[in-house]
Amino acid sequence: MLAELKGLNEECGVFGVWGHEQAAQMTYYALQSLQHRGQEGAGIAATDGENLTFSKGEGLVTEVFTQEMLSELKGHGAIGHVRYATAGGGGYENVQPLVFRSQSGTLTLAHNGNLVNANQLKHQLERQGSILQTTSDTEVLAHLIKRSGYASLEERVKNALTMLKGAYAFVIMTETELMVALDPHGLRPLTLAKVGDGYAVASETCAFDIIGAEVIRSVEPGELLIINDEGIRSERFSYATNRAICSMEYIYFSRPDSDIDGINIHSARKRLGKQLANEFPIEADVVTGVPDSSISAAIGYAEEASIPYEMGLIKNRYIGRTFIQPSQELREQGVKMKLSPVRGVVEGKRVVMVDDSIVRGTTSRRIVKMLKEAGATEVHVVISSPPIKNPCFYGIDTSSHEELIASKHSVEEIRQQIGADTLSFLSVEGLVKAVGREDEGENRGHCLACFTGKYPTEIYPDTLHPYEKELAH
Ligand code: SF4
Numbered sequence: 001m002l003a004e005l006k007g008l009n010e011e012c013g014v015f016g017v018w019g020h021e022q023a024a025q026m027t028y029y030a031l032q033s034l035q036h037r038g039q040e041g042a043g044i045a046a047t048d049g050e051n052l053t054f055s056k057g058e059g060l061v062t063e064v065f066t067q068e069m070l071s072e073l074k075g076h077g078a079i080g081h082v083r084y085a086t087a088g089g090g091g092y093e094n095v096q097p098l099v100f101r102s103q104s105g106t107l108t109l110a111h112n113g114n115l116v117n118a119n120q121l122k123h124q125l126e127r128q129g130s131i132l133q134t135t136s137d138t139e140v141l142a143h144l145i146k147r148s149g150y151a152s153l154e155e156r157v158k159n160a161l162t163m164l165k166g167a168y169a170f171v172i173m174t175e176t177e178l179m180v181a182l183d184p185h186g187l188r189p190l191t192l193a194k195v196g197d198g199y200a201v202a203s204e205t206c207a208f209d210i211i212g213a214e215v216i217r218s219v220e221p222g223e224l225l226i227i228n229d230e231g232i233r234s235e236r237f238s239y240a241t242n243r244a245i246c247s248m249e250y251i252y253f254s255r256p257d258s259d260i261d262g263i264n265i266h267s268a269r270k271r272l273g274k275q276l277a278n279e280f281p282i283e284a285d286v287v288t289g290v291p292d293s294s295i296s297a298a299i300g301y302a303e304e305a306s307i308p309y310e311m312g313l314i315k316n317r318y319i320g321r322t323f324i325q326p327s328q329e330l331r332e333q334g335v336k337m338k339l340s341p342v343r344g345v346v347e348g349k350r351v352v353m354v355d356d357s358i359v360r361g362t363t364s365r366r367i368v369k370m371l372k373e374a375g376a377t378e379v380h381v382v383i384s385s386p387p388i389k390n391p392c393f394y395g396i397d398t399s400s401h402e403e404l405i406a407s408k409h410s411v412e413e414i415r416q417q418i419g420a421d422t423l424s425f426l427s428v429e430g431l432v433k434a435v436g437r438e439d440e441g442e443n444r445g446h447c448l449a450c451f452t453g454k455y456p457t458e459i460y461p462d463t464l465h466p467y468e469k470e471l472a473h
Helices: 023-033 067-072 118-127 138-147 153-161 247-253 265-279 295-305 328-338 362-373 411-418 428-435 466-472
Strands: 013-018 041-047 052-058 077-083 098-102 105-115 166-173 178-182 191-195 198-202 214-218 223-228 231-236 286-289 313-315 339-341 350-355 378-383 422-425
Touching: 013 023, 013 105, 013 166, 013 178, 013 223, 023 041, 023 067, 023 077, 023 198, 052 067, 052 105, 077 105, 077 166, 098 138, 105 118, 105 138, 118 138, 138 153, 138 166, 153 178, 153 223, 198 223, 247 265, 247 428, 265 295, 265 428, 286 295, 295 350, 313 362, 339 362, 350 362, 362 378, 362 411, 411 422
Parallel strands: 286 350, 350 378, 378 422
Antiparallel strands: 013 077, 013 198, 041 052, 041 077, 098 105, 105 166, 166 178, 178 223, 191 198, 191 214, 223 231, 313 339
């Protein structure tokens, strides 16, 4: 589905590399592969062991960087970031990596995820005299590191990380080393790879393919990796590792060619589609998927149901990014511009339309209408995730129940609102079974909070959207 229209947006992708002479160029290509995780800003910081330089800006990776800028980012270590601005808002000052210079050296860091106790920590830091330069919660870690009383940077970083609650995959770099940390629940994906004689880490493994890096393993929840000219070391800052990887990474966010914990995303989505076909068999003539993220699930549904898969909807790839059109009305017009029905495929047919999720329902309504106007006799909407009833506090921008149609309406009410002949959502059990993480060993849990309301971490009152606070009273 079209991320910027659906209302589900990932808040960033991170990349880091150490031990490669063209670290910044490598980061540039890797960030392009991670572009789907954030399109509002991009940045790269690089070090040659003595000098740390950086460059960043608002927009797509290809809009931010020129060859000249990249050639000025010298050295064998680099970190990079692509940003979707929700937590803390947009603006250049929030584009990462954030860079902090002091007498003792430079610290630069980039973050994927969202801290649920960022506001508490910000208040505490301000009371202690810190002056925060950005509204992003990523900056909090830099201040905590700076304020920690430990002598070595490694101990200061570990100590600071123990104060954070929520979802975070951090890449942290000084002139002489790269550190990588994943939160104790491992809510966001983060993978380590070998590239030449050096190492790379990325939010998604698709970033490794483009630079010829080979996956070593996933970064463990609660792990701190220290990578420098001497090699790589694994330390722990937390043993409380109750793994809860975001299940929406499998359903929707990650690229189909990425693997998370050894499970390929396209294959997992196909299994979601197959599971849907088993849970909801429908008599129909064609199955179609909403491009791009629902196509794998649609292929799985079609295979399992023995109904032909067809391209019933086409995405126009060269339309401008619609997220700069903020109103609902314009968003709906955006859908019209971005998706077109293939009349020859759907006319006179009973269509199963597979989509990965329903957030507000407005997009689904438009697509169903579009298919019917193109001559579909029936449109059966099947969703390869359970109903999203609860907001996410871990870096996905559904911050309020108010935005979520499934939090206020039954499946039948949603069906009526979107104008479908039938509407079916995958069960939570079916989701877990189809992704198949549990088959692969222990501590391979999911976060399912947006479906079940069971959050893997504490949720602090001032993390809540104003609407949520009203509900709490
Ligand atoms: S609440 Fe939902 S979107 Fe957020 S981390 Fe959990 S599974 Fe992912």
